[in-house]
Amino acid sequence: MTQYNALNALCINNTDLNTLMKNKLFSLLIAAIILLSCDNSNKIRSFEPGEIWPDNNGIHINAHGGGILFHKGKYYWFGEHKTEGNTGNVANVGVHCYSSKDLYNWQDEGIALAVMPEGSGSPIEKGCILERPKVIYNKKNNNYVMWFHLEPKGGGYTGALSGVAVSDNITGPYAFLRAARPNAGHWPLNASEQMKSGAIPSEGKYYGGGSLPAHPDSLNLVARDFGGGQMARDMTLFVDDDQKAYHIYSSEDNSTLHIALLNDDYTDHTGIYTRQFLGRFMEAPAMFKKDSKYYLMMSGCTGWAPNQARSAVADDILGEWTELGDPCIGDNDKKTFHSQSTFILPVQGRKNQYIYMGDRWTPKNAIDGRYIWLPLEFEGDKFFIRQHNEWSLK
Ligand code: GAL
DSSP states (O other), X not given: OOHHHHHHHHHTTOOOHHHHHHHHHHHHHHHHHHHHHHHHTTOOOSBOTTSOOBOTTSOBOOOEEEEEEEETTEEEEEEEOOOSSTTTTSBSSEEEEEEESSSSSOEEXXXXXXXXXXXXXXXXXXXXXXXXEEEEEETTXXXXXXXXXXXXXXXXXXXXXXXXXXXXXXXXXXXXEEEEOTTTTOOOTTOOHHHHHTOSOOOOOOOOSSOOSSOHHHHTHHHHTTTTXXXXXXXXXXXXXXXXXXXXXXXXXXXXXXXXXXXTTSSSEEEEEEEESTTSOOEEEEEEEETTEEEEEEEOSOTTSOOOOEEEEESSTTSOEEEOOOOEESOTTXXXXXXXXXXXXXXXXXXXXEEEEEEEOOGGGGGGOEEEEEEEEEETTXXXXXXXXXXXXX
């Protein structure tokens, strides 16, 4: 029944003026309730990890391997736009952006960084691999800087480059600047003298990504890549309270995580970086800070298949880092609740409310990938994550 008919139905056959007035008031009240409930009927009020998550157009959010930037009262979610089928993990479209005020309801803001046409020869040509985009705000320049893992088209995962793009508008369009391997010609701050002196020979060989024949130090992979820059695949960004920004990426054939300081514009590396978790094959890094301590959540290295999560804590972002183990509680399969970390989001205005953001990849139909968002719990210097089928912010 339409609202108009409902009102009529309530008012009809009433001749007594008083009753009529009362009924009219009553019907106005009913109409207001109907209108209010219509207005809010599409509102999402809870997180349902693993379910379809519709945007303002009713379309499942398409922002995988993503991260969130909070700016001027709104959250902006940037992620990989996937397409249908088992070829949908390559970049056919670009980086998708959504905005939200409440973290449940997301508005489609379109493609923030578009891939270039096929045949253009651009490093971000359609069909390249463009993963784990993150955007940070640069206060000094009042602009937005996006970094991502880039594999130019046709090279599989051998490129291991980092791409950077900038925009004066948070939602884009972002202008692609360049893609390169970070920190060419620079030794890490914690490189040993042996490594630097060449006392440990480097065979110059590249390995598959999931394992090495020996410890990365005895292969001296840093020396192998000294001239051309260090390999950089899975990545995240972190801006500290002093506005220094860091790029955190899986390097040395994924065996070792690098934490690298960016320049003041956030558009290049500075040569200041450290190696962490040597030979641990940490992927999918997500960093946050709480009570002056830095935390990392990471995964192991098994491609699109989920594996057991890892976590770590440090007093200094460049290290020493101490591993804390798997933060997941009740995760019987030990597969991070069938997801892989991508970001940990501090919720604005809520003390100690942080959200784990993970991807449940679906490589057979990439666009169908799901989002596993779960609340962090804290105990001492450790954080934990528990499974919830549905939950809301406190
Ligand atoms: C994962 C990585 C993803 C993607 C995938 C490809 O380990 O986290 O971002 O690169 O491998 O197999």
